[in-house]
Amino acid sequence: MGRPIRFVLNGAAHELPADTDPTLTVLNWLRYHRRLTGTKEGCAEGDCGACTVVVSDLADGVVRHRAVNACILFAPMLDGRAITTVEGLGREGALSPVQQAMVDTHASQCGFCTPGFVMSLEALRRAGGPTDADSLKDALAGNLCRCTGYGPILAAGQAMGATEGDDGALRAALAAIRPTEMLTLEHEGRRFFAPRSADELAGVLEANPGATVLAGGTDVGLWVTKQHRVLETIVSLNDCADLKAVDDLGGAIRIGAGTRYADAHPALAALHPEFGELLRRLGGLQVRNLGTVCGNIANGSPIGDMPPALIAAGATLVLRKGSARRELPLETFFLAYGKQDRAPGEFVEAVIVPKPAAGRIFKIAKLSKRFDQDISAVCLGLSVGLDGDRVTDARIAFGGMAATPKRAAACEAALIGQPWTAETVETAVARLGEDFAPITDMRASADYRLEAAKNLIRRAFRESTGAERLRDLAAVTHG
Numbered sequence: 001m002g003r004p005i006r007f008v009l010n011g012a013a014h015e016l017p018a019d020t021d022p023t024l025t026v027l028n029w030l031r032y033h034r035r036l037t038g039t040k041e042g043c044a045e046g047d048c049g050a051c052t053v054v055v056s057d058l059a060d061g062v063v064r065h066r067a068v069n070a071c072i073l074f075a076p077m078l079d080g081r082a083i084t085t086v087e088g089l090g091r092e093g094a095l096s097p098v099q100q101a102m103v104d105t106h107a108s109q110c111g112f113c114t115p116g117f118v119m120s121l122e123a124l125r126r127a128g129g130p131t132d133a134d135s136l137k138d139a140l141a142g143n144l145c146r147c148t149g150y151g152p153i154l155a156a157g158q159a160m161g162a163t164e165g166d167d168g169a170l171r172a173a174l175a176a177i178r179p180t181e182m183l184t185l186e187h188e189g190r191r192f193f194a195p196r197s198a199d200e201l202a203g204v205l206e207a208n209p210g211a212t213v214l215a216g217g218t219d220v221g222l223w224v225t226k227q228h229r230v231l232e233t234i235v236s237l238n239d240c241a242d243l244k245a246v247d248d249l250g251g252a253i254r255i256g257a258g259t260r261y262a263d264a265h266p267a268l269a270a271l272h273p274e275f276g277e278l279l280r281r282l283g284g285l286q287v288r289n290l291g292t293v294c295g296n297i298a299n300g301s302p303i304g305d306m307p308p309a310l311i312a313a314g315a316t317l318v319l320r321k322g323s324a325r326r327e328l329p330l331e332t333f334f335l336a337y338g339k340q341d342r343a344p345g346e347f348v349e350a351v352i353v354p355k356p357a358a359g360r361i362f363k364i365a366k367l368s369k370r371f372d373q374d375i376s377a378v379c380l381g382l383s384v385g386l387d388g389d390r391v392t393d394a395r396i397a398f399g400g401m402a403a404t405p406k407r408a409a410a411c412e413a414a415l416i417g418q419p420w421t422a423e424t425v426e427t428a429v430a431r432l433g434e435d436f437a438p439i440t441d442m443r444a445s446a447d448y449r450l451e452a453a454k455n456l457i458r459r460a461f462r463e464s465t466g467a468e469r470l471r472d473l474a475a476v477t478h479g
Helices: 028-033 095-106 113-127 134-137 148-161 166-174 199-209 220-225 261-271 272-283 292-299 304-310 411-417 422-429 444-466 467-478
Strands: 007-009 012-016 052-060 062-069 082-084 181-186 192-195 212-215 233-234 246-248 250-258 316-321 324-329 334-336 347-354 359-369 378-387 388-400
Touching: 007 166, 028 444, 052 113, 052 166, 062 113, 062 166, 082 166, 095 113, 095 148, 113 134, 113 148, 134 467, 181 378, 199 233, 199 316, 199 347, 246 261, 250 292, 261 272, 272 304, 272 359, 292 304, 292 347, 304 359, 304 378, 359 444, 378 444, 388 411, 411 422, 422 444
Parallel strands: 007 082, 192 233, 212 233
Antiparallel strands: 007 012, 052 062, 052 082, 181 192, 246 250, 250 347, 316 324, 316 347, 359 378, 378 388
């Protein structure tokens, strides 16, 4: 038996026993074990935000607050952290600033989604984030309101005021429960490990090569809540502090396996604005506060947003098994649907992303039914080098077009050595049919995907030559 799960719940220290079910979701624990029913279940897949809670942790002496979805967060992932639910707001019968702002602006209609909105705004307020209209829309993109009451809710965000206090009491409470050793749990023969370092993680995975590796849980959580899978052994990398770094290597950045999207966002956006916009649309803030860049890669989904962009940038992957490491181009990691070049006991330790060279054309485009927080129908990453007006090299990758994220080899070959002109681009996009035979599914038809892929490359060309800007200017002038 291991030690208990220790955390802070609404300001008070709390423990769960070492035989806690490893895949007990925080949502179910709150509602059915603690009767804290203000946290609602809307979708059980991290889409609607009704279950939003604030999770806080201590890093380098600073308390950091994040809005997360309780429905896909496993209870052991609370270890060493604090969780605040809507019941934990306000004191002695008085409403919190966010709650009062929601009342004052008449921002609640049916009320089902209201606790989630309150907690998303509370996380933003505690973190001291901006509350201009655009920032609020980003912060609340992961919360859905069926009653379409977004206007008053945004007004509440602008009226809630700045954070108060310095988190001193919470800092002390978190320091008191700070873990020093690996968390191990066992429940009815199923086990959970949360190593404290990459070295410890490597050792646990060597001893348990068939384990499920848990990063953010934005996919693994759905395996439990939607597919009802029984996960025999889970190894979490969430507590490996040395896997959460983003390092500047000079000509590239190195993103550790534990780095969440939200934490990687500044560094990737600094590489190129297109990365920043892709991450902003990748999911709601709650998803970006849990999900990791490397977890998205390791999952190997053909419709994951990050791989096409990273492949276009020339990213390499660092894999580790025990003390042995190997690097490989990211595009070679994906072998077939659901199959990656990763041996039992081996894990993705980092991804290395080169900085785009000056003058290089670099474009990322995502097509989805919903602008925010939706899975791609087609996703493009394009990087083209020019010498004068002639193409020297090209890296074009798509998601949603094949069983894996894949480069468009025939299309690339038609570009290399040719002038960067509309005629060359037309010749190149005509060859996409040699590279891809997309499927029809609920997100798009095969014909749509192929035509959309062609159009995304055409648009990248027009934008790179200024034709798109000139067309828009003409529309404004003559409109």
